[in-house]
Amino acid sequence: MSCSSSAVRLTHPAFDPAPPPVSLLVLGKGTVGGQLLQQVSAQQEWLAREHGIALRVVGVVDSRRTLLDERGLRPERLLERLAQAPASTHGAPSLRPLLERLRVLSAPVLVDCTAEEGMEANYLDAFIRGFHVVAANKKPLALPWAEREHLLAEARRHHRAYHYETTVGASLPVIDTLANLVRTGDTVRLVEGSLSGTLGFLCDALMQGVPLSVAVRDARARGFTEPHPGEDLSGQDVRRKALILARELGLSLELDQVEVEPFVPAELLSESSPEAFLVALEALDAPVRERVRNYRREGRVLRYLARVDPAESARGGTAVRVGPVAVDASHPAAQLRGAEALVAFTTERHHEFPLQVRGAGAGGAVTASGVLADVLRIAQSLRVR
Numbered sequence: 001m002s003c004s005s006s007a008v009r010l011t012h013p014a015f016d017p018a019p020p021p022v023s024l025l026v027l028g029k030g031t032v033g034g035q036l037l038q039q040v041s042a043q044q045e046w047l048a049r050e051h052g053i054a055l056r057v058v059g060v061v062d063s064r065r066t067l068l069d070e071r072g073l074r075p076e077r078l079l080e081r082l083a084q085a086p087a088s089t090h091g092a093p094s095l096r097p098l099l100e101r102l103r104v105l106s107a108p109v110l111v112d113c114t115a116e117e118g119m120e121a122n123y124l125d126a127f128i129r130g131f132h133v134v135a136a137n138k139k140p141l142a143l144p145w146a147e148r149e150h151l152l153a154e155a156r157r158h159h160r161a162y163h164y165e166t167t168v169g170a171s172l173p174v175i176d177t178l179a180n181l182v183r184t185g186d187t188v189r190l191v192e193g194s195l196s197g198t199l200g201f202l203c204d205a206l207m208q209g210v211p212l213s214v215a216v217r218d219a220r221a222r223g224f225t226e227p228h229p230g231e232d233l234s235g236q237d238v239r240r241k242a243l244i245l246a247r248e249l250g251l252s253l254e255l256d257q258v259e260v261e262p263f264v265p266a267e268l269l270s271e272s273s274p275e276a277f278l279v280a281l282e283a284l285d286a287p288v289r290e291r292v293r294n295y296r297r298e299g300r301v302l303r304y305l306a307r308v309d310p311a312e313s314a315r316g317g318t319a320v321r322v323g324p325v326a327v328d329a330s331h332p333a334a335q336l337r338g339a340e341a342l343v344a345f346t347t348e349r350h351h352e353f354p355l356q357v358r359g360a361g362a363g364g365a366v367t368a369s370g371v372l373a374d375v376l377r378i379a380q381s382l383r384v385r
Contacts, residue, residue, distance in 0.1 A: 020106030021054035021072075022379045025098065025131075026113060027122075029062050029079055031223060031364035032136055032371065033113035039365075039372050041075035053379045058102060066093045070105060095122045103129040107382055109375060112137045113368075115226075120151050123162070127154050132161040134374040136367055141167060142240040145252045161381070163374035168195060168241045171370030172359050174343050178248050181355070186347045188249055190354075191308040193343035194333045195241045197362025198224045198232045199263055199304035201339040203324075207295075207302055212264075212288045213281040220278075224339055224362045228274045233263040235304070238322045242306035245343075246320050251313050253320060261323030263304055300326040301334040332356055339363065 024040070026033055040055055047053040056072035065085040067073060073081075099122075102108050110126040112119055112135040120140040123133050133155070141148055141164060155162040168174045174193075181188055194200045201224055205215035216233070219225050225232045239260045246253050262269060264284060271277040295302055306322045313319035327334050332344045332354065341361025344354040360366045 021056050022107045023056055023058045023105040024109050024111050025059040026111045027061050028113035029060055032367045035364040035368035036371050039368055061093055063092050064088050096125050099125050099129045124154055127158040127160045132378050135164045136166040136371050138167040138240040141244045142255050161378050165374050166367050166370035168244055169341050170361050170367045172357050174357050177357055181347055186349045188347050190346040191245055193306055194303055194336055194341055195238050195306050197339035197341050200336055203302045204338055206292050211285040213285055216281055230269045230277050234269050235260045235262045235322050238306050242320050242322050246308045249310055258320040259318050263324055295326045299329055303327050303333045
């Protein structure tokens, strides 16, 4: 190639061939996965026309079935076609053969919209086979520190992206904001946040006088809770999110080092039936109502907060705490409404006025939009190589 033609290519990027299509293998077709498929379908044409980004869903996998087409699955009746696919008789379909088959495609991305245990093995298989990974699944990031570090190291070793913004704050840029603070040399002194849109919704409802059992039923009907609301009220989900943030700060903590107080007494959480659990909550309506009344008289607000204090870790104390707290009206979380989430970063540069990230913190559509944004980050990176 002559110098003049090289110069033309450098000064006229439009002359370069279009970037390859991004091939998505989507795991899970529930609240988040189903919304993601709808959003990809709705945005495909616009993304191609306005941004030169070609997305194609080449596979969808649920707990028993697989739908696959290397040419790209048509969005029409996609979930209906998946439901009609032959069901596996041996539990969840094995991903390794699918990854092996799809590794030849352009820019393959494994998109994990599940909350399943053990997905880290699939991520490792994906990295080895040239897949990037986008995940809304928090559990691989809450593994023992050494295993989590191995997972991230393998992504780097194979030069693959591993994006997990939606593991904390749904579509809010919480992890990206924290990463930018650290990368630019700021010192993070405190991270405090309402990390569960579900528990935020419940706290707001209780402060308005709604009985606890009614508020939980309402949250479940809106799709804010897990199928068993006890999973949300246990605080374990917030515990994982708090650990993820602490580890993003470089704190080599384990999950059992995160102190957690459930939203309701621990003995209620052993009830395996969701309906029986909801009925059992009715016994708490009166005492919770009285506690909330006292908070209102004192000018305080009930919130379920996570707190990460790096200095406490340096002193050998409990660096990460999660639980219900009555905050003053001046607290950043006091003004939250409904299912809003909030994270406030107090740093050396943001010490007088903490840097805040606030917005919708629950819902399948919101989380799916964050997953799609992570996919688009990968697609955009392919355009600038």
